[in-house]
Amino acid sequence: MSVSHIGLLCSGGDAPGMNCAIRAVVRTAIYNGIEVTGIKRGYAGLLRGEFQPMNLSSVGNIIQRGGTILQTSRSPEFMKPEFRKKAVEILRAQKIDALIIIGGDGSFNGAMAMWNEHQYPVLGIPGTIDNDISGTEYTIGFDTAVQTAIEAIDRIRDTAHSHGRTFLVEVMGRNSSSIALKVGVCTGAENILLPHDKVVHKKLVDDIQRGMARGKDSSIIIVAEGPVAGRSYDIQNVLKDLYHMDAHVSILGHIQRGGSPTADDRFIASQMGNLAVQALIEDKFPTVTVVQGGKVLLNDMQNCVTKADHNFTEFQKLAETLSI
Numbered sequence: 001m002s003v004s005h006i007g008l009l010c011s012g013g014d015a016p017g018m019n020c021a022i023r024a025v026v027r028t029a030i031y032n033g034i035e036v037t038g039i040k041r042g043y044a045g046l047l048r049g050e051f052q053p054m055n056l057s058s059v060g061n062i063i064q065r066g067g068t069i070l071q072t073s074r075s076p077e078f079m080k081p082e083f084r085k086k087a088v089e090i091l092r093a094q095k096i097d098a099l100i101i102i103g104g105d106g107s108f109n110g111a112m113a114m115w116n117e118h119q120y121p122v123l124g125i126p127g128t129i130d131n132d133i134s135g136t137e138y139t140i141g142f143d144t145a146v147q148t149a150i151e152a153i154d155r156i157r158d159t160a161h162s163h164g165r166t167f168l169v170e171v172m173g174r175n176s177s178s179i180a181l182k183v184g185v186c187t188g189a190e191n192i193l194l195p196h197d198k199v200v201h202k203k204l205v206d207d208i209q210r211g212m213a214r215g216k217d218s219s220i221i222i223v224a225e226g227p228v229a230g231r232s233y234d235i236q237n238v239l240k241d242l243y244h245m246d247a248h249v250s251i252l253g254h255i256q257r258g259g260s261p262t263a264d265d266r267f268i269a270s271q272m273g274n275l276a277v278q279a280l281i282e283d284k285f286p287t288v289t290v291v292q293g294g295k296v297l298l299n300d301m302q303n304c305v306t307k308a309d310h311n312f313t314e315f316q317k318l319a320e321t322l323s324i
């Protein structure tokens with residue numbers, strides 16, 4: 001198949017760096033004489049025919065902007081085969097030969113179904129702050145989210161130190177440990193609670209008291225949000241009710257999703273966008289651009305459709321050792 005016209009959309013949760021990937025796709029495609037149509041608001045926009053022709057200047061001055069200029073959405077309809085059939089008909093009617101999807105494992109499941117059911121060429125670029133997609137060591141947006149959380153926690157540490165306080169700081173990441181672990185190591189957190197950790201309150205209290213006894217004047221406990229945000233409040237209540245220990249809660253929330261992408265996110269997104277177009281030119285689909293062994297490569301899409309919780313046991317050990 002020779003590709004002369006590519007469709008491009010973002011789907012699922014937004015992540016800083018998506019714009020860098022959009023820019024790289026559009027510029028690489030135009031460089032190779034390929035037309036690009038942007039599709040607004042993910043699969044929902046595709047089903048409504050929300051198309052936007054892309055040219056060199058449509059992606060000017062966006063490399064530094066968070067979010068996504070194409071916007072994104074979740075589409076319950078797209079979970080149903082009849083709507084995926086309609087989506088493929090719409091793409092073929094527009095003479096769009098292949099679709100690039102920037103999103104998470106859920107979005108790749110939708111794309112994989114388009115390939116399996118209709119042999120429609122698809123290619124994924126992993127974009128989510130959670131770094132939780134199988135088949136890749138990295139997803140676009142993770143580094144920026146970590147950096148944003150670190151900056152916020154450094155500020156919290158200033159006030160925690162001044163008042164000799166304990167803080168429970170809840171970071172994003174759904175069921176993924178990645179953000180909590182990296183942020184915990186980089187902020188010198190006294191404790192890190194991962195999404196599936198059973199909270200042992202007694203140990204938490206012992207750790208905090210041991211630190212205070214040896215002269216620490218503040219404690220930061222990083223709490224991964226887990227499936228439901230707000231679990232820090234439950235921990236706060238138990239510390240108060242059973243151990244008479246005051247802890248302050250700070251839920252960082254959506255500030256971790258926005259902001260200007262870091263150098264790493266810009267660099268990896270630029271390489272992934274470029275590789276995505278090359279892969280379509282070379283008929284390598286259905287695939288996903290991934291990071292493996294520190295390099296940007298292609299992986300079969302089927303390897304990237306499940307959630308992965310990179311469980312960096314060595315980083316857990318590192319955090320424990322350094323926070324003694």
Ligand code: ADP
Nearest residue numbers: 012013074075078079103104105106107109110
């Ligand atoms: P992410 O891509 O960030 O993991 P979601 O899981 O919300 O985000 O998925 C984004 C969209 O992808 C969903 O709203 C839906 O339209 C589509 N999608 C998700 N899972 C499937 C699936 N199993 N089959 C078909 N489409 C899916």
